[in-house]
Amino acid sequence: MFTAKAIFQYVARLVLLSRITTYAKAQTVNLEGFEAVEMIGNLVDVTDFSWTPDGKRIVMVEKAGAIHVHDGVNFNRLSTAIDLSSVMCTEGERGSMSVTMHPDFEQNGYIYIFYVRQAPGGSCPLPEDDRTPDPNGPTTRLSRFTLEASNTIDLLSE
16 A cells, blocks of 8 residues: 555656656746756656755666766766666666665665666567567666765676
């Protein structure tokens, strides 16, 4: 059963993501006395984002595998924490899909990223039949990484 708080947080994230995506693609536009201002730019196909518990950083996930860290107050990009594109598949609906923080993030720095990892040997074959997954094909993973204070993620922390 979902709590009202969980539903509110989910809806708020969807609304904010849609607005960030809109602002990321839009230029400054005047609308009847209001001005839309780009808050975060240079993003491509953002699939998810999450604030660190202290609200000081936003972790943004791009479908192609780049994980960016932005300042949670003024939205400046602090770093590209990691780029998973060399180990993942992005065809169709594949790619980096979501990110969330561990409940004890402030103590351990753990974040979880949901993505599609390449098959052994680095290939990304599409299944002939979606109902019969290939045991030697790409895998959908929920992986734990460590986001360091330097706003970087080491692939080996997976």
